[in-house]
Amino acid sequence: MPLRLAAALVLLAVTFGPALAVTPQERLADPALEQRARQVSAGLRCLVCQNQSIDDSEAPLARDLRVLVRDRIKAGDSNTQVTDFVVARYGEYVLLKPPFGLHTALLWGGPALIFLAGAFGVWRIRRSAAGKGVGESLNAGEQAELARILEKG
Amino acid sequence: MLVEIAHFALAMALGLSLVQMVIPVWGVRRNDIALARVGEPAAISVFVLLLFAFGVLMYAYAVSDFSVQNVAENSHSAKPMIYKLTGTWGNHEGSMLLWVLIMALFGALVALARTSLPDRLRAGTLAAQASVTVAFLLFILFTSNPFNRLDPAPPEGNDLNPLLQDLGLAIHPPLLYVGYVGFSITYAFAIAALIDGRIDAVWARAVRPWTLVAWIFLTLGISMGSYWAYYELGWGGWWFWDPVENASLMPWLAGTALIHSTIVMEKRDSLKVWTILLAILTFSLSLLGTFLVRSGVLTSVHTFATDPSRGLFILIILMLFIGGSLALFAWRAPMLRQGGLFAPVSREGALVINNLFLAAACATVFIGTLYPLALEGLTGAKISVGPPFFNATFLPLLIPLLLLLPFGQSMAWKRGDLLGTAQRLAVAIGIGILATIGIFATTYGGPVAAPLGIGLGVFLISSALWDLGERIIGRASGARAIWSRAVGLPRSAYGSALAHAGVGVTVIGIAATAWATEDIAVMKPGDRMTNGRTAIVLQQVFPRTGPNFRELVGRFRIEIDGKERGDIESTKRTFITRNNMQTTEAGIRTFGVSQVYVSLGEIQPDGSVGVRMYTKPLMLLIWIGSLIMGLGGALSITDRRFRVATPAKARSPKGPQGSTGGPSPQPAE
Numbered sequence: 121m122p123l124r125l126a127a128a129l130v131l132l133a134v135t136f137g138p139a140l141a142v143t144p145q146e147r148l149a150d151p152a153l154e155q156r157a158r159q160v161s162a163g164l165r166c167l168v169c170q171n172q173s174i175d176d177s178e179a180p181l182a183r184d185l186r187v188l189v190r191d192r193i194k195a196g197d198s199n200t201q202v203t204d205f206v207v208a209r210y211g212e213y214v215l216l217k218p219p220f221g222l223h224t225a226l227l228w229g230g231p232a233l234i235f236l237a238g239a240f241g242v243w244r245i246r247r248s249a250a251g252k253g254v255g256e257s258l259n260a261g262e263q264a265e266l267a268r269i270l271e272k273g
Numbered sequence: 274m275l276v277e278i279a280h281f282a283l284a285m286a287l288g289l290s291l292v293q294m295v296i297p298v299w300g301v302r303r304n305d306i307a308l309a310r311v312g313e314p315a316a317i318s319v320f321v322l323l324l325f326a327f328g329v330l331m332y333a334y335a336v337s338d339f340s341v342q343n344v345a346e347n348s349h350s351a352k353p354m355i356y357k358l359t360g361t362w363g364n365h366e367g368s369m370l371l372w373v374l375i376m377a378l379f380g381a382l383v384a385l386a387r388t389s390l391p392d393r394l395r396a397g398t399l400a401a402q403a404s405v406t407v408a409f410l411l412f413i414l415f416t417s418n419p420f421n422r423l424d425p426a427p428p429e430g431n432d433l434n435p436l437l438q439d440l441g442l443a444i445h446p447p448l449l450y451v452g453y454v455g456f457s458i459t460y461a462f463a464i465a466a467l468i469d470g471r472i473d474a475v476w477a478r479a480v481r482p483w484t485l486v487a488w489i490f491l492t493l494g495i496s497m498g499s500y501w502a503y504y505e506l507g508w509g510g511w512w513f514w515d516p517v518e519n520a521s522l523m524p525w526l527a528g529t530a531l532i533h534s535t536i537v538m539e540k541r542d543s544l545k546v547w548t549i550l551l552a553i554l555t556f557s558l559s560l561l562g563t564f565l566v567r568s569g570v571l572t573s574v575h576t577f578a579t580d581p582s583r584g585l586f587i588l589i590i591l592m593l594f595i596g597g598s599l600a601l602f603a604w605r606a607p608m609l610r611q612g613g614l615f616a617p618v619s620r621e622g623a624l625v626i627n628n629l630f631l632a633a634a635c636a637t638v639f640i641g642t643l644y645p646l647a648l649e650g651l652t653g654a655k656i657s658v659g660p661p662f663f664n665a666t667f668l669p670l671l672i673p674l675l676l677l678l679p680f681g682q683s684m685a686w687k688r689g690d691l692l693g694t695a696q697r698l699a700v701a702i703g704i705g706i707l708a709t710i711g712i713f714a715t716t717y718g719g720p721v722a723a724p725l726g727i728g729l730g731v732f733l734i735s736s737a738l739w740d741l742g743e744r745i746i747g748r749a750s751g752a753r754a755i756w757s758r759a760v761g762l763p764r765s766a767y768g769s770a771l772a773h774a775g776v777g778v779t780v781i782g783i784a785a786t787a788w789a790t791e792d793i794a795v796m797k798p799g800d801r802m803t804n805g806r807t808a809i810v811l812q813q814v815f816p817r818t819g820p821n822f823r824e825l826v827g828r829f830r831i832e833i834d835g836k837e838r839g840d841i842e843s844t845k846r847t848f849i850t851r852n853n854m855q856t857t858e859a860g861i862r863t864f865g866v867s868q869v870y871v872s873l874g875e876i877q878p879d880g881s882v883g884v885r886m887y888t889k890p891l892m893l894l895i896w897i898g899s900l901i902m903g904l905g906g907a908l909s910i911t912d913r914r915f916r917v918a919t920p921a922k923a924r925s926p927k928g929p930q931g932s933t934g935g936p937s938p939q940p941a942e
Contacts, residue, residue: 143874143883147793165657171515173659216659218645223654230640231666235633242625246617 146183148190157190160202164189165216173216276341279329280420286322286377287410289315293380293403297396298468309392312399313384319406320381323374330370330419331361340426343367343419349432349850351821359443360433365567365583366419368446372563373409375447375454379483380406383458390479397465398458405457408590416583432821432850441501449494449521453559455487456528460556463549464598467605472549477539480552482910484535488528489906495521496899504859509791509870509887511895514663519642520562526635527555530628537621540686544625546606551628553602557595558635564591565642619689623681630674637666675729675780679736682773683743701739705732719788726784733777741770765912772905779898782866785891793874797881807869807888808832809841814882822846824858827873827882831862838864843871843884866893 148154158175164185166177174182174189185206192202206214218224226233293315300308330343334357339345347364348357356363362371380402383395390398413419436442462480466472498521503511512518534548568584615621641658648654679701684694695702709728716724744766745759792804796811809829817824824846831838843860847853859872867890874883 143793145795163659163661165659171513171657171659176510211655213655213657216657217661217665218656218658223648223652224644224656227640227644227648227658227662228666230644231633231637231670234636234640235629235670238629238633242629246615 143183146186146190148194153190153193156199157186157193160189160193160199161186163203163216164206165214167210167214275329276333276338276420276422279326280418282322282326282329283410283414283418283420286319286326286373287407287414289319289322290403290406290410293319294400294407297400301393301396301469306392309396312396312403316377316380316384316399316403319403320374320377323370323377326420327361327370327374330367331358334358334361337430338426339428339430340422340424341419342421342423345423345427345430347433348430349821350429351850352432352438353820355440356433356438356443360437362446363433363437363443366413366417368450369409369413369417369567370419371447372450372454373406373413375450376402376406376409376457379455379458383461383483391475393469393471394462394465394476394479397468398461401461401464401468402457405461405594408593412583412586412590416586432848435822435846435848435854435856436505438821439501439505441497441505445494445497445501448490448497452487452489452491452494452528453521453524453562455483455490456524456552456556456559458483459487459531459552460598463552464601466549467598467601470605470608472545472609474539474542477535477548478914481532481535481539484528484532484552485906485910488525488532489903489910491521491525491528492899492903492906495525496896496903500896504861504870505856509789509859509872509889511786511892514641514660516642517566519638520565523635523638523642524555524558524562526631526638527551527558530631530635531555533624533627533631537615537624541615541621543615543621544628545609547628549606549609550602551632553595553598557591557598558639560587560591560594564588616688618684618691620681620684620686622689623677623684626677627674627681630670630677634667634670634674637670638663641666672729675733675776678773678776679733679740682737682769683740697743698736698739701732701736704735705729708732716788723784723787726787727781730777730779730781730784733780734774737770737774737777741766763912763914765909765914768905768907768909768912770905771908772902775898775901775903775905777898778894778901779896782891782894782896782898785894786889788890789892790888791885792887793883793885795877795881796884797879800881802884802886804886804888806834807886808835809869809871809884809886811882811884812840814876814880817844819846821850822848825873825876827860827871827884829860829871829884831869833864838862841869841871843873845873863893866891866897868892 148157161175162173164174166172166174166179166182166185168179168181169177172182174185189202189206192205197205203215212219218227220228293312296315297309297312300306300311330341332338333341333344334348335354337344337348337350337357339348343364343366347367348360352360360367362368380399383390383398383402459480462476462483466476495518498518499511502513503509531548531551534544534551537544538548564584564587567587615625641662645656645658648656679698680691680694683697684690705728708731709724712727713721713724741762744762746755747758790804792802794800794802796802798811798813801808801810809831812828812830814825814827817826824844826842826844829841829843831841839862841860841862844858846856846858848856857872859870861871862869867888870887870889872885874885876882
């Protein structure tokens with residue numbers, strides 16, 4: 121079974137419609153407002169889908185949310201206000217970009233932490249190796265010394 | 274009857290895998306070459322048995338034998354023959370059978386490989402490989418048997434999910450599995466090396482072709498899946514940072530790091546412990562991917578809990594092989610002799626940086642994919658980790674990696690020269706900057722990131738070609754000298770140049786998505802939708818009947834700059850055999866490497882239809898680039914170095930102990 125099947129199945133379980141998310145009827149007349157609505161929707165998760173934004177999903181719930189977003193924008197809310205409004209209703213789960221906070225500290229900090237730890241590890245190994253002189257080639261004097269010893273032996 | 278024989282063949286394969294797992298190890302311990310080599314015929318027999326079992330299942334699908342539960346649940350007599358056949362692996366049981374079949378194929382290939390492997394290494398590898406096969410055969414026989422019968426047999430089958438009745442998705446899983454499972458061989462090699470306590474350039478050279486094979490197929494599999502999502506899911510996206518996608522991206526990133534670290538090991542006898550760890554991690558991530566997808570834990574923690582038998586079984590396999598191998602690593606790795614020191618500014622130094630970035634990128638995907646599960650499990654808090662997270666964390670790791678790539682590629686081993694390398698790359702850097710400026714000027718007012726991305730892609734391509742050209746032409750003068758140098762250059766040099774240029778091509782395709790446009794409208798026949806230079810005119814909407822579906826077709830005429838450029842057909846399919854489930858078949862027309870993409874929406878009561886049109890400039894480059902990467906990998910495999918016998922060959926007849934003594938043979942450069 122293909123890897124995408126799980127995603128596809130969930131998608132299909134909730135969407136028996138055609139794959140067309142934003143319908144023409146939903147669009148706002150003002151292109152600037154519509155643009156903002158698209159921006160906000162792209163960051164909101166369709167709650168009944170797997171990893172899809174409401175902008176991409178054609179599930180009925182996503183449609184309701186799109187309409188809601190557009191209603192708030194028409195009412196004069198800023199993008200942040202709209203997002204906050206939706207989060208207040210549905211929780212943080214609705215945000216595709218997880219919020220910064222104590223519970224997401226490792227999530228946001230993890231990649232940088234791992235990179236720095238890796239870089240530190242490389243530096244340490246190099247330093248200790250350099251200290252021991254492992255792999256350093258012999259200098260001319262040492263080579264002469266070696267040749268002398270070998271000849272004697 | 275045939276089905277029962279196939280079922281029996283599965284059980285036989287399990288028995289022989291146990292033999293393959295135990296006897297060679299015993300033989301190596303007793304220094305008995307005959308026993309140590311038992312793994313070879315066993316591996317070949319296991320493959321033949323599983324091939325037979327898989328063939329029988331496929332035959333049951335071909336003739337629609339609905340007395341087999343698996344066929345009844347996933348097939349339908351009216352389905353086109355090609356999808357009957359590919360439906361064999363379009364379901365859980367069949368796909369797991371394909372998984373072990375590919376695993377056995379790799380085992381048989383290692384057994385048959387003419388390249389000289391030290392006997393101990395071959396025996397240990399086959400045994401380690403067999404242990405994984407045993408686990409998965411147990412999983413199939415106890416939780417996912419494809420040969421269960423139904424009595425009475427239903428008159429008609431359930432049909433395969435319509436989304437899977439598609440050629441792209443039919444090829445996608447086998448490609449991906451060859452990639453996933455291919456890394457089991459490098460894993461087995463690593464386990465064998467750890468048990469044996471010996472690891473050297475011979476090991477690296479033996480492992481590299483297998484790593485490359487797995488990597489090529491994984492690259493193609495991921496790319497195919499991405500293209501499938503693009504045209505089949507109907508909203509024109511190509512990568513969604515979906516956990517299922519991430520599950521395949523993680524082993525790819527680790528595998529890419531592995532390919533590069535084995536080069537360092539082969540050439541410089543360095544990075545041994547790290548390479549072993551990477552080999553273990555790469556396959557562990559493949560197993561993790563299988564667990565994530567198979568157990569249902571991603572869809573919801575609850576689905577996992579309600580039918581835990583399969584998920585739990587895979588989880589046990591996962592812990593056994595990952596935990597076991599890491600424990601073995603922790604125990605044995607300190608005994609491995611560490612190789613030489615590397616200078617920070619050198620080819621090997623650059624490859625260490627490559628590994629650092631790739632490993633961190635892989636860890637980022639890992640964290641982003643599993644953090645929400647862990648958080649929910651620990652605190653109950655539900656968060657989503659979507660594309661914005663990955664764009665903010667993954668790209669900052671990827672972009673420096675790509676910027677540094679050409680420097681590493683054209684730097685010398687041992688002692689590189691940063692300034693000299695920069696000077697040699699001056700032309701490529703210049704071309705990249707010129708491309709950025711030129712595109713920025715011509716698209717002024719558009720997205721800023723796109724010209725920068727394209728400049729990066731152009732830099733990658735031109736530096737790969739420039740480096741290759743310099744190696745061929747260098748100081749040689751005259752066509753003959755150049756020709757002989759071109760012939761003398763190892764294939765792997767061409768392969769790596771090609772693969773890196775392919776990365777550049779993909780980067781250009783990705784950058785150009787910033788210019789993609791999207792338009793939606795309700796159209797009646799005769800209506801026109803215009804976006805920039807592209808326009809579509811809806812000509813007619815009509816119904817049509819296929820073998821197992823009905824569809825509504827919208828036919829459009831495409832005009833570019835006012836000139837007619839052919840038709841496009843976009844359809845909405847209803848699968849009568851599957852609860853009237855609907856799929857969208859987007860109409861896509863390719864111009865050069867750019868595409869116009871039209872998908873149909875809802876039919877309005879007045880007969881008009883919702884239409885979404887996208888223009889996708891340079892879109893195809895994303896996948897063409899990955900094909901070029903795969904081609905580069907394939908070229909590298911054909912390198913003479915991997916076919917020529919190593920010194921170990923001459924000693925192999927002496928038996929397992931023959932390869933233990935003495936200094937490790939160094940690769941001839």
